[in-house]
Structures are given as C-alpha cells and as structure tokens.
Amino acid sequence: MKYGVITQKARYTSGMAGKKPKVPVDFNKLEEKAKAFLSKKAFAYVAGGAGTEKTIKANQTVFDEYQFKCPMMQSTPSVDLQISLFGKRYDTPLLAAPIGVLDLAFKDGDLAVARACSKLRIPMIFSNQASSPMEECSRIMANGPRWFQLYWSKSDKLVQSLVERAERCNCEAIVVTLDTTLLGWRPRDLDLGYLPFLHGKGIAQYSSDPIFQEIVRKNQGKTNNDNNSKPPVNLTTVWNLLKLCHHYPGSFWNNLRSGRALTAVKTFIDIYMRPELRWEDLKRLRAMTSLPVIVKGIQTAADARLAFDHGVNGIIVSNHGGRQIDGGVGALTCLDEIIQELGSDKTVLFDSGIRSGADVIKALALGANAVLIGRPFVYGLAIDGQSGVEAVLINFLAEIELQLSLMGVDSVDKLDRKYLM
Structure with a gap:
C-alpha cells in the first residue's frame, strides 16, 4: 500500500x-x-x-x-x-x-x-x-x-x-x-478585538492585483467620516499602524508617508464582500x-x-x-x-x-x-x-x-x- x-x-x-x-x-x-x-x-x-x-x-x-x-x-x-x-x-x-x-x-x-x-x-x-x-x-x-x-x-x-x-x-x-x-x-475574535485583515494580513491576493491597486489609488486622500471605523489613537494604534506599513508590499516609508497601506486595508474591508x-x-x-x-x-x-x-x-x-x-x-x-x-x-x-x-x-x-x-x-x-x-x-x-x-x-x-x- x-x-x-x-x-x-x-x-x-x-x-x-x-x-x-x-x-x-x-x-x-x-x-x-x-x-x-x-x-x-x-x-x-x-x-x-x-x-x-x-x-x-x-x-x-x-x-x-x-x-x-x-x-x-x-x-x-x-x-x-x-x-x-x-x-x-x-x-x-x-x-x-x-x-x-x-x-x-x-x-x-x-x-x-x-x-x-x-x-x-x-x-x-x-x-x-x-x-x-x-x-x-x-x-x-x-x-x-x-x-x-x-x-x-x-x-x-x-x-x-x-x-x-x-x-x-x-x-x-x-x-x-x-x-x-x-x-x-x-466571540473568540471579538473578545480579543482582533481581525487579521485590519493588520494587513490575508490580503495578498488583493495587494498584488492591478485592479485593486487602481481602486486604492483612487481612494487615497479621501476622507472617511465613519467614526466607528476609526480606532482611538494611542501607542498600540501607532504600533499596529507601523507594523501594517512594514507588512504591506513596497517601501515602509512610502507606505507610511502616502497612507497607501492604511488606505488599502480600508479599501479591502469596504469591497471584499x-x-x-x-x-x-x-x-x-x-x-x-x-x-x-x-x-x-x-x-x-x-x-x-x-x-x-x-x-x-x-x-x-x-x-x-x-x-x-x-x-x-x-x-x-x-x-x-x-x-x-x-x-x-x-x-x-x-x-x-x-x-x-x-x-x-x-x-x-x-x-x-x-x-x-x-x-x-x-x-x-x-x-x-x-x-x-x-x-x-x-x-x-x-x-x-x-x-x-x-x-x-x-x-x-x-x-x-x-x-x-
């Protein structure tokens, strides 16, 4: 056998x-x-x-x-x-x-x-x-x-x-x-307040896609008025943002300065379902x-x-x-x-x-x-x-x-x- x-x-x-x-x-x-x-x-x-x-x-x-x-x-x-x-x-x-x-x-x-x-x-x-x-x-x-x-x-x-x-x-x-x-x-995820996509994880099919990148470029600079989607700003928030910019494809500093990584995650959450x-x-x-x-x-x-x-x-x-x-x-x-x-x-x-x-x-x-x-x-x-x-x-x-x-x-x-x- x-x-x-x-x-x-x-x-x-x-x-x-x-x-x-x-x-x-x-x-x-x-x-x-x-x-x-x-x-x-x-x-x-x-x-x-x-x-x-x-x-x-x-x-x-x-x-x-x-x-x-x-x-x-x-x-x-x-x-x-x-x-x-x-x-x-x-x-x-x-x-x-x-x-x-x-x-x-x-x-x-x-x-x-x-x-x-x-x-x-x-x-x-x-x-x-x-x-x-x-x-x-x-x-x-x-x-x-x-x-x-x-x-x-x-x-x-x-x-x-x-x-x-x-x-x-x-x-x-x-x-x-x-x-x-x-x-x-x-509940397990909710009790930990953790969704991996918000940290830039699990979105590689999107970040590598030309159409998704095009949508992200159009969304850059747009104002988001939904206060429920904005976390309170503290050291943990800043640390998670830095990790997101490091994890997202491309230059860390460019991701941070341009806001591209953060825009990409917001775009993903908005359109993936x-x-x-x-x-x-x-x-x-x-x-x-x-x-x-x-x-x-x-x-x-x-x-x-x-x-x-x-x-x-x-x-x-x-x-x-x-x-x-x-x-x-x-x-x-x-x-x-x-x-x-x-x-x-x-x-x-x-x-x-x-x-x-x-x-x-x-x-x-x-x-x-x-x-x-x-x-x-x-x-x-x-x-x-x-x-x-x-x-x-x-x-x-x-x-x-x-x-x-x-x-x-x-x-x-x-x-x-x-x-x-």
Whole structure:
C-alpha cells in the first residue's frame, strides 16, 4: 500500500527507538499541541466559530449517527484512491480547503502548504484571503493541481481580474464561497478585538492585483467620516499602524508617508464582500471563464438545485466549518439529504467537521465525490510547517487506505450507502 501499511510500520518502528511522531495523529491531541505553537489571537481565529460554536460541535457529532457495517474475509491487498472530477483524474479523494491568513500559523504558510500539496498530488484551493499571492504558490507547485477560491467582491472588475489571474496560474477550477457575504459573529475574535485583515494580513491576493491597486489609488486622500471605523489613537494604534506599513508590499516609508497601506486595508474591508450577491450573478462569472465553477456553502437540496440550474459544474456541501452561523445542522446531514434528493449524477464535494480518515470514508459513502480538509492541516502547519501539513494529510490517507482494505473496498469509487447504517 502507498500510505497505510508503510506509514503504520514507520511509526511503530520509530517507536522502538523511543521516537513519537512530532505531529499527533489523534485530532484532539493535534489541536492541543498546535495551540502551544499559535498565538492566542491566531488560535482563536483558526479554532473559533460563530456564536456558542454549536455548529462546530454539530459538524463533528453528526458523524456518530452513521456507523459502518462491514463483511469479513474480504480484505483487499491494495486500494485505489483515485477519483475523477471535471474530466481530470486526481490521486486521492482529498483537497486542501481554502484557509485564509495561513501566516498566522507559520511564516509563509501558503507556500508551505503549496509545497506539501504538490508533493502529495493533493489539490490546494488557493484562498482569496491568502498571505501569499497565487502566483508565488503556483511557481513552486510545478504541475501540482490547484484551484482558486473566490470571494465575490463589490467590484466586478476585481472579480474578473482575480479569475483571469487564476487561469494564468493554471488553476483547474473556481470555487465561489457563498456563505460569507458578511462575517459571522465570532466571540473568540471579538473578545480579543482582533481581525487579521485590519493588520494587513490575508490580503495578498488583493495587494498584488492591478485592479485593486487602481481602486486604492483612487481612494487615497479621501476622507472617511465613519467614526466607528476609526480606532482611538494611542501607542498600540501607532504600533499596529507601523507594523501594517512594514507588512504591506513596497517601501515602509512610502507606505507610511502616502497612507497607501492604511488606505488599502480600508479599501479591502469596504469591497471584499458583497451581501447583495444573488444566484443570477453566477451567469456573469460563467461568462468570465471556461473553468469549472463550483459553489461552496450549500446546505439544502433546494439551493443545490438552484446552483446547478444557474450553470455551476459542482457544489461543496459546507457550513464554513461552523464559522458563520451558530446553531446550524451538522454538514454531514445536509450532504445525506442533498444526495438522496438529487441523486448521484451531480458533482458534490463535502467540507466541515472532517477530523479523521473514517470521517472521509463516511462522506464518500454517502455520495460525496471528494472531501476537503481544513483545520487539521492548519494545525499540522503550526507545529511543523510543510512537514506538518504532509504528516496530517498522510495520516488521513493512511487511515483511509487501511480502513477501506479492512472493509474489503478496493477503490473509493465503489463506496456507497450499503456500507453504512
């Protein structure tokens, strides 16, 4: 086996020499160890969710409602993890979910994840809120598969520019996130008074974009009369402004004198989300690109139908990992209902609550074509950079491979509901 037995043997053999894996296999231990490597603000941003975080809990506990029932004496010596999506063949059923502001976890975090995904041939979905421009990630990925996540800005010219850049970067699909037209109410971040974008973090796709730069130039010198957006001036304010000018691309002194960095952040906050986005807008995106268009954040069969009726190529069943709406139903329940109502002839991916290889198998058995991994690889990144991301993803693949072998399933394509009760 490519991952399962080899990974297992390596871990047990190292254990004979008293060496334990640097990156824990168990998710709870992984999160606990990562917390020690992250600042208080960074951990709150990554781990936190909306409101009382009941949706995060529901995303995980819903997996307990589905159990495997497996025949014996049918183990298979090899398992084919390959899948097909939009006419392309991928080596595994995993994708790295778009996660913003990865430099909160590790310096040049986007680049570390890009290297890990390229090495393992797992598609990385570039975040619209990345800390490194998509061009930098693409350069180090060679022919490694990559997609691009799009937050639909108030500026259609900016949307088009981002899509065209994704095409030039050889992205294989555009993923439009639908559930973040406004930021959810996130108490962990609110209690710390921390939003990374205000510090110039997570806006690299924008600061590297010519259309965004043009908008910033037009906004320079304009007076902002919104007193709610002006922090009180003290030493902390000044210090954060100096760090922003240092972090933003270009000369520190020019950023400070011209006010460009501060204007850029204000511009980003003003235009990066579009609350009035509607299904009909997808037609304009469809006209901008020939790439497959996938929408992320679908939770009902009615919305799934609307998405396909408006020309998308696939959907991602997701509630943003519980970060947007509190008290929501577990995403796996949504997946089950959507597949049962729509059938299996549409491309449906799954995201939210995945914590183990067994979780991946359950989602695939319910009808998902592929599964996105989110927080777990960010925790691996915090602990050990690129190697940490690789370790987390390999752990997932090893568990998937071993469990499918024990279940007598020699290909992920053969998974269906008969394996669940």
